[in-house]
Amino acid sequence: MYGGEERPRAAARATTGAAARVQRWWQDARGRRHALDAGDRLMAPPSDAPRLRRDAEVNRRRLLAAAREVFRDRGLRATLDDVAHHAGLGVGTAYRHFRNKDALIDALFDDMLARVEEVTREGAEDPDAWRGLATHLERVAELQALDRGLREVLLGTGRPMPGESEFRYRIGRHVDLMVERAKAQGVLRPDAEPWDLMAIQLMVAAVTDRTGRPDLWRRYLHLLLDGLRAGPEPREPLPCGDLGEPPTPPGRGFFPRTEPSPPPSPPPSPSRSPSPRDGR
Structure with a gap:
C-alpha cells in the first residue's frame, strides 16, 4: 500500500517540477526577448530622424x-x-x-563672386566693345552699391577669401580682353589700362560709402566714362604713364597679372640619422 501511494505522489512531484522548469524557461525566454527588443529600439534610428x-x-x-x-x-x-x-x-x-562667421562667409563667397564673373564675361563677349565695357562697369558698380558685403570682398577691405587670387585672375583675363577690344575698335583712349577699370570701381564705391546714397554713383561713373572714351580731339596724356604692373605694395583690390601658383607642398618628413645599430 505504501509503495502504491508513493508512486503517484512522486509522479505528481515530477510533473510539478517539470512544469516549474518550463515556467522558468518561458520567463527567461520572455526576458531575453524583451531585452533584445529594447536593444533593437536603442540601435534602430529614431523614427523622426x-x-x-x-x-x-x-x-x-x-x-x-x-x-x-x-x-x-x-x-x-x-x-x-x-x-x-x-x-x-x-x-x-x-x-x-x-x-564661426568666417565659415559662413566662405559658404556665400562663391555665390557672391559668380555674379561678378558672369557680368564681366558678358562685357568681354559683347560685339560692341564700348557697350560691353561701360555696361560691365555699371553693373558691377550697381552690385557693389546694393551689397556692402560684396563691395568689401571685391575691394579688398575684408579678410582674404579662399580662392580669391584665382577668382581675381579669372576676372582679370576678361578685363584685359575688354580693354584690348575697346582699343582695337578705337573707342577707348589708347593710354587707358585694365587697372583703370578697377580704380574706377574703387572711386564709385567710395561715393556710396561716404554719402549713403545708393544711386549717386551713377553720376560719377558717367563722368569717368567720358574720360575713358576716345574722342576726335587729342587728349592730354594721363599722368603716371603706363601703369604696367599693379601699384606697390599691390592691393588685394587689383587683378593679379599672373596665374596664382598652387599651394606649396608640405615639407618632406625629416630623415632619421643612421644609427650604428643599423649596420648590425
Whole structure:
C-alpha cells in the first residue's frame, strides 16, 4: 500500500517540477526577448530622424538667406549672432551649422563672386566693345552699391577669401580682353589700362560709402566714362604713364597679372640619422 501511494505522489512531484522548469524557461525566454527588443529600439534610428535632417537643412538655408541680407546691409563686420537673430533662430543653431562667421562667409563667397564673373564675361563677349565695357562697369558698380558685403570682398577691405587670387585672375583675363577690344575698335583712349577699370570701381564705391546714397554713383561713373572714351580731339596724356604692373605694395583690390601658383607642398618628413645599430 505504501509503495502504491508513493508512486503517484512522486509522479505528481515530477510533473510539478517539470512544469516549474518550463515556467522558468518561458520567463527567461520572455526576458531575453524583451531585452533584445529594447536593444533593437536603442540601435534602430529614431523614427523622426528624417524630419530632424529636413529641419537642419531648412535652418541652414534660412541662415544663408539671412546672411546675404545682413552682410548686404551691414557689411562683413556683422556677427554670426546678428545673422542668427535675423533668421529668427537661436545662436546655438547657427554655431551648429557654421563654426564661426568666417565659415559662413566662405559658404556665400562663391555665390557672391559668380555674379561678378558672369557680368564681366558678358562685357568681354559683347560685339560692341564700348557697350560691353561701360555696361560691365555699371553693373558691377550697381552690385557693389546694393551689397556692402560684396563691395568689401571685391575691394579688398575684408579678410582674404579662399580662392580669391584665382577668382581675381579669372576676372582679370576678361578685363584685359575688354580693354584690348575697346582699343582695337578705337573707342577707348589708347593710354587707358585694365587697372583703370578697377580704380574706377574703387572711386564709385567710395561715393556710396561716404554719402549713403545708393544711386549717386551713377553720376560719377558717367563722368569717368567720358574720360575713358576716345574722342576726335587729342587728349592730354594721363599722368603716371603706363601703369604696367599693379601699384606697390599691390592691393588685394587689383587683378593679379599672373596665374596664382598652387599651394606649396608640405615639407618632406625629416630623415632619421643612421644609427650604428643599423649596420648590425
